[in-house]
Amino acid sequence: MTQIIWDGLFVGSFYALIALGYSMVYGIIKLLNFAHGDIYMLGAFIGFVMLTSMGGLPGALGIGALLVVLLVSMALTGGAGVLIERFAYRPLRKAPRLAVLITAVGVSFTLQYGVSAIMGSNPRSYPVRLEGDVFDVLGARISLPQVLLMAIAAILMISLNTYIQKTSTGRAMRSISLDMKGSLLMGINVNSVITRTFFIGSALAGAAGVMSGAYYGKIDFMMGFLIGLKAFTAAVIGGIGNIQGAMLGGLVLGLLEAFGASVFGGEWRDVFSFVVLILFLTLRPTGILGERVTERV
Amino acid sequence: MTMLEFDNVEVYYGKVQALRGLSLHVDEGEIVALLGNNGAGKTTTLSTASALVKVGSGKLTFDGNDISRANPWDVVGAGLIHVPEGRRIFSTLSVLENLQLGGFLVKDRGVVAKRIEHVFALLPLLFERRAQQGGTLSGGEQQMLAIGRGLIAGPKMLMLDEPSMGLAPLIVNQVMDVIREIREEGTTVLLVEQNARAALRVTDRAYVIESGVTTVEGQASDLLNDPRIIDAYLGA
Numbered sequence: 205m206t207q208i209i210w211d212g213l214f215v216g217s218f219y220a221l222i223a224l225g226y227s228m229v230y231g232i233i234k235l236l237n238f239a240h241g242d243i244y245m246l247g248a249f250i251g252f253v254m255l256t257s258m259g260g261l262p263g264a265l266g267i268g269a270l271l272v273v274l275l276v277s278m279a280l281t282g283g284a285g286v287l288i289e290r291f292a293y294r295p296l297r298k299a300p301r302l303a304v305l306i307t308a309v310g311v312s313f314t315l316q317y318g319v320s321a322i323m324g325s326n327p328r329s330y331p332v333r334l335e336g337d338v339f340d341v342l343g344a345r346i347s348l349p350q351v352l353l354m355a356i357a358a359i360l361m362i363s364l365n366t367y368i369q370k371t372s373t374g375r376a377m378r379s380i381s382l383d384m385k386g387s388l389l390m391g392i393n394v395n396s397v398i399t400r401t402f403f404i405g406s407a408l409a410g411a412a413g414v415m416s417g418a419y420y421g422k423i424d425f426m427m428g429f430l431i432g433l434k435a436f437t438a439a440v441i442g443g444i445g446n447i448q449g450a451m452l453g454g455l456v457l458g459l460l461e462a463f464g465a466s467v468f469g470g471e472w473r474d475v476f477s478f479v480v481l482i483l484f485l486t487l488r489p490t491g492i493l494g495e496r497v498t499e500r501v
Numbered sequence: 502m503t504m505l506e507f508d509n510v511e512v513y514y515g516k517v518q519a520l521r522g523l524s525l526h527v528d529e530g531e532i533v534a535l536l537g538n539n540g541a542g543k544t545t546t547l548s549t550a551s552a553l554v555k556v557g558s559g560k561l562t563f564d565g566n567d568i569s570r571a572n573p574w575d576v577v578g579a580g581l582i583h584v585p586e587g588r589r590i591f592s593t594l595s596v597l598e599n600l601q602l603g604g605f606l607v608k609d610r611g612v613v614a615k616r617i618e619h620v621f622a623l624l625p626l627l628f629e630r631r632a633q634q635g636g637t638l639s640g641g642e643q644q645m646l647a648i649g650r651g652l653i654a655g656p657k658m659l660m661l662d663e664p665s666m667g668l669a670p671l672i673v674n675q676v677m678d679v680i681r682e683i684r685e686e687g688t689t690v691l692l693v694e695q696n697a698r699a700a701l702r703v704t705d706r707a708y709v710i711e712s713g714v715t716t717v718e719g720q721a722s723d724l725l726n727d728p729r730i731i732d733a734y735l736g737a
């Protein structure tokens with residue numbers, strides 16, 4: 205039981221990191237960025253190339269070096285997200301939603317087959333594999349790398365939450381998601397705030413990519429597809445567009461999957477999450493935290 | 502000195518022409534009303550000045566600078582603030598956060614805090630409700646918040662679009678009093694109103710706009726007795 209909860213939370217924190225970018229972008233420009241999962245993949249490959257060129261992790265500085273790789277990958281995937289927004293989505297800001305959605309799918313394919321053309325289509329083994337002591341907590345087997353990765357995920361999410369709730373740019377992100385025109389009248393340069401949103405969301409996905417590569421050890425150019433859908437599910441569960449909802453939705457999805465897999469068997473894991481997605485979309489499309497809005501007309 | 506000037510401005514929404522060579526000016530320290538019926542182009546005039554809508558032809562100047570091609574954030578930065586029709590309060594943000602957003606371009610946080618204090622002094626009901634979500638305020642309170650939020654930017658000129666809309670007469674008077682105080686503090690004001698009587702009581706001068714052009718211009722006190730205005734806008 206505690207094992208299932210722990211495993212669920214662990215996988216869920218990856219979902220949460222990726223769901224955040226989905227939800228932030230949806231919140232601010234109402235776009236389902238289907239290329240978002242591929243940014244996660246891109247992050248994993250950027251980390252792979254850097255670690256390979258360093259010849260793995262030099263023993264003593266192991267964790268420190270991994271953190272540097274993580275930060276650089278985040279900066280690069282963040283930059284990729286910014287370029288994608290600038291050249292693929294911004295010209296279509298006033299276009300019908302379907303046109304933008306199709307463009308997002310196009311960007312997704314471009315990233316997948318671009319990486320496949322450069323790095324090959326076979327799975328690659330990560331040059332580092334996080335291993336460490338396993339200890340027993342209340343009957344659950346918990347490994348040191350798991351604790352480390354979850355701590356990184358938690359730090360990233362808490363910082364993001366503080367940024368959005370407390371800073372002036374964070375406030376602008378929230379106001380734009382409520383009313384773009386009204387935000388323009390506040391003097392907010394919406395283009396630059398949207399750029400930042402893409403940077404942050406993509407950087408978080410990139411971080412998740414490196415972390416998952418280092419933990420699971422195998423990466424390939426299609427790895428973003430399924431997790432992109434899972435992150436979308438998590439975002440919907442939490443209430444798409446809602447930042448805290450995305451974090452909560454990620455953890456809830458992780459837990460639901462872990463319990464579902466233990467009841468129905470591991471091979472039903474993905475089916476189970478998409479059933480959850482469909483249930484939410486039909487029964488509660490605003491998600492758990494969606495529509496706390498007390499609005500008066 | 503002229504603060505805001507429209508010189509023969511035309512504006513189109515696609516093929517629909519909303520302003521047909523509109524000219525008007527507002528001098529520094531003045532409070533001017535813009536009157537007109539539904540669809541006359543009042544909101545379009547303000548939105549053009551705040552760069553939400555593009556100038557098709559003609560020239561728009563604010564404080565000596567050509568702003569015909571400016572971005573909305575540049576116009577705000579220059580000190581021209583538009584308090585929009587329908588208030589556009591950020592519904593899930595608190596009253597305080599709404600006010601803080603009004604000072605988005607003000608670098609010095611101390612200045613923003615001071616101006617918020619000042620707005621609380623001017624509109625004490627906002628202070629009581631500062632932690633409440635903006636969307637939960639009443640219509641009159643939301644209007645006060647929208648005006649207060651406009652003041653946090655430290656405007657040289659404030660443009661208000663139908664601040665009396667949907668408010669009870671008593672509240673309309675309160676709003677007009679606040680507008681008068683703002684002007685007395687030295688801010689230039691352009692006031693769009695359908696409630697001509699209320700508007701002409703607080704303004705120095707007024708324009709009437711019909712189908713995208715100004716048709717009448719005059720001192721507010723004269724217009725209050727002008728038969729054309731009485732028939733069309735002041736009722737019996």
Ligand SMILES: Nc1ncnc2c1ncn2[C@@H]1O[C@H](COP(=O)(O)OP(=O)(O)OP(=O)(O)O)[C@@H](O)[C@H]1O
Pocket residue numbers: 514517518519537538539540541542543544545546586695
């Ligand atoms: N976004 C738009 N697209 C197309 N036409 C528009 C748009 N906004 C306004 N118009 C048209 O432009 C004209 C002027 O509209 P505007 O909103 O400026 O009028 P108004 O004087 O503010 O009216 P009201 O008193 O009803 O607020 C109207 O004919 C209106 O239909």
Ligand SMILES: [Mg+2]
Pocket residue numbers: 543544545586662
């Ligand atoms: Mg109007």
